[in-house]
Amino acid sequence: MxxxxxxxxxxxxxxxxxxxxxxxxxxKTVSVKFWxxxxxxxxxxxxxxxxxxxxxxxALLVEITKGADGAVPxxxxxxxxxxxxxxxxxxxxxxxxxxxxxxxFSPIEKNKLxxxxxxxxxxxxxxxxxxxxxxxxxGKLKVIKPDQYEVSFRLVDVFKGVQLLGQQFxxxxxxxxxxxxxISDLIYEEITGQKGAFNTHIAYxxxxxxxxxxxxxxxQVADTDGFNSITILNSSQPIMSPSWSPDxxxxxxxxxxxxxxxxxxxxIFSQQRTKVTSFAGINGAPVWSPDGxxxxxxxxxxxxxxxxxFNLEDKKLRQVTKHWGIDTEPSWTPDGREIVFTSSRSxxxxxxxxxxxxGSTKRLTFDGPYNASPEVSSDGRTLVFIQGEGNxxxxxxxxxQSGFVQVLTDGPLxxxxxxxxxxxxxxxxxxxxxxxVLAAVSTDGRFKQKLVxxxxxxxxxxxxxxxx
Amino acid sequence: xKLTKIVSALMLAGLxxxxxxxxxxxGDATSNNESQTENQNADGVQTGGLSQDGLQGGTALxxxxxxxxxxxxxxxxxxxxxxxxxxxxDSDQISEDYQELxxxxxxxxxANPDMSVRLEGHADERGSREYNxxxxxxxxxxxxxxxxxxxxxxxxxxxxxxxxxxxxALGHDEESWRLxxxxxxxxxxx
Numbered sequence: 001m002x003x004x005x006x007x008x009x010x011x012x013x014x015x016x017x018x019x020x021x022x023x024x025x026x027x028k029t030v031s032v033k034f035w036x037x038x039x040x041x042x043x044x045x046x047x048x049x050x051x052x053x054x055x056x057x058x059a060l061l062v063e064i065t066k067g068a069d070g071a072v073p074x075x076x077x078x079x080x081x082x083x084x085x086x087x088x089x090x091x092x093x094x095x096x097x098x099x100x101x102x103x104x105f106s107p108i109e110k111n112k113l114x115x116x117x118x119x120x121x122x123x124x125x126x127x128x129x130x131x132x133x134x135x136x137x138x139g140k141l142k143v144i145k146p147d148q149y150e151v152s153f154r155l156v157d158v159f160k161g162v163q164l165l166g167q168q169f170x171x172x173x174x175x176x177x178x179x180x181x182x183i184s185d186l187i188y189e190e191i192t193g194q195k196g197a198f199n200t201h202i203a204y205x206x207x208x209x210x211x212x213x214x215x216x217x218x219x220q221v222a223d224t225d226g227f228n229s230i231t232i233l234n235s236s237q238p239i240m241s242p243s244w245s246p247d248x249x250x251x252x253x254x255x256x257x258x259x260x261x262x263x264x265x266x267x268i269f270s271q272q273r274t275k276v277t278s279f280a281g282i283n284g285a286p287v288w289s290p291d292g293x294x295x296x297x298x299x300x301x302x303x304x305x306x307x308x309x310f311n312l313e314d315k316k317l318r319q320v321t322k323h324w325g326i327d328t329e330p331s332w333t334p335d336g337r338e339i340v341f342t343s344s345r346s347x348x349x350x351x352x353x354x355x356x357x358x359g360s361t362k363r364l365t366f367d368g369p370y371n372a373s374p375e376v377s378s379d380g381r382t383l384v385f386i387q388g389e390g391n392x393x394x395x396x397x398x399x400x401q402s403g404f405v406q407v408l409t410d411g412p413l414x415x416x417x418x419x420x421x422x423x424x425x426x427x428x429x430x431x432x433x434x435x436x437v438l439a440a441v442s443t444d445g446r447f448k449q450k451l452v453x454x455x456x457x458x459x460x461x462x463x464x465x466x467x468x
Numbered sequence: 469x470k471l472t473k474i475v476s477a478l479m480l481a482g483l484x485x486x487x488x489x490x491x492x493x494x495g496d497a498t499s500n501n502e503s504q505t506e507n508q509n510a511d512g513v514q515t516g517g518l519s520q521d522g523l524q525g526g527t528a529l530x531x532x533x534x535x536x537x538x539x540x541x542x543x544x545x546x547x548x549x550x551x552x553x554x555x556x557x558d559s560d561q562i563s564e565d566y567q568e569l570x571x572x573x574x575x576x577x578x579a580n581p582d583m584s585v586r587l588e589g590h591a592d593e594r595g596s597r598e599y600n601x602x603x604x605x606x607x608x609x610x611x612x613x614x615x616x617x618x619x620x621x622x623x624x625x626x627x628x629x630x631x632x633x634x635x636x637a638l639g640h641d642e643e644s645w646r647l648x649x650x651x652x653x654x655x656x657x658x
Binding site: 207209211238240241256259260261280281282284285298300303304305326327328329342344348349370372373386388391393413415416431434459460 | 558593594595596597598599601602603605606609626627628629630631633638640
């Protein structure tokens, strides 16, 4: 039981990781005893809840639907394994898959590797240069004691003939995937200059609906490759619009569990949950402000859907838009000063911006009869949204400075776009033979992939922030 | 399909009553009045029932019972047996086909103040989910306005919008979408 709990805490990176990097990272060691003493109450709460969590290990199929030109050729050599590593996640496979999913790398297949060096001294640079490989990742996974492993890796620049990165971590079985994603992040950043977003979470809603059976809706959190999915909420009534708190610890969402729309905030670690609003009519589209102190949301308590800001500290509500048309789907600009939203005030849904304190609005979209579901990138430069015409709905982006619009996907029913925290990818909901699936497209539209989860329709993905 | 549009001479009174200022939405007053006039000229026969997408308009249920007895909502032969109002894509306008039906429901609620109705708004799967919640909410509001016009106590009518979250038809075609763009009237004893 306790093992299960610790596994769970580890999974969420709650339980202190025992990291022993060779450089860059400070050593962090906290005893279990200390942890239990300090957080005893929470642990007891978790013990009570532990039975209700199911952690799935393999439920995902990644299909690259459009490859990118100019991806960096890289070889991730299978890591040298020492000791009994049976049943453990395959670190080098996870790293190769991460890099491939980013669209910026093309890892060569394992069976096409011309050599399998384990140490720097074994690397024959000339051989790899001839093979056209720019970068090489080598590494080791060693059992130190039961459920404790040493993971080390080196990133090598083949042309310069030098090591770019070399680090070592201590992991246990349950955070080995997280460590692998972290290595991917380090490699990605070293080569592209942009922070990696592999070691982050995604949240999404699944729905299983069959004729004659009570539907099942689940709010889930998973790693960015779909593994380690955890059910945050399970309901026979719809769940909608999950939104991450900026610190990545909480989700705000809409639940119809009481046969009306209500907004809740739930801590994904402690599972502790608070009801935020439960007004008559719509309680929808909650989105955290960048400072984490407020929620923008949609209420119809005065009859018509308008945008409000709810202050989570003093619990005060402020109305932002006042219009007879539909106003909904708020998204904050990164400075927290403005809100971009969908409105039907022109007769059809279009995207507008307004000060977070209310006031005059400015229309942003003019192409096509249906533009909705906006999200502003974390650098404030790009708007992503859905663009519809007839029965076809695609993901599009707009450069907010020039107003230039680029259509990124082909539809027919693409929706709920969400930026990765580094802005390089857009996660969205798509369909595959009419089944709801998650998909991602690079911000420039050059690279696309589908992430097919095993069961039910998957919708409303939202990419969490960088882990602190 | 049991979903039928009820149009008969008996209901013209209800139709006229439904043509209320409450129902007139911004800029649409003219077209509403015109279409109502056409129906009156039809002398009890349904005309112009086809909407733009060519899918609306069912068979007229001749001789449906009009009664506002308390149990009437459970009588399959009563006009009140029809409890679903359908809408066009991205529209919260109630087509003239449904105005008299909604008026019957309003009269029933006015005659039975101990009954209440929950108007459940829905949308088809196209477009964004929260926008569809807002759209379906406004569909339910449109129905509510017409119901209240019959002198119904406001507390008797509540609204919940599910947007596209609870489709009745699970297909991904025009017919499924048509069936999913709806407001359902769910009666409850108060």
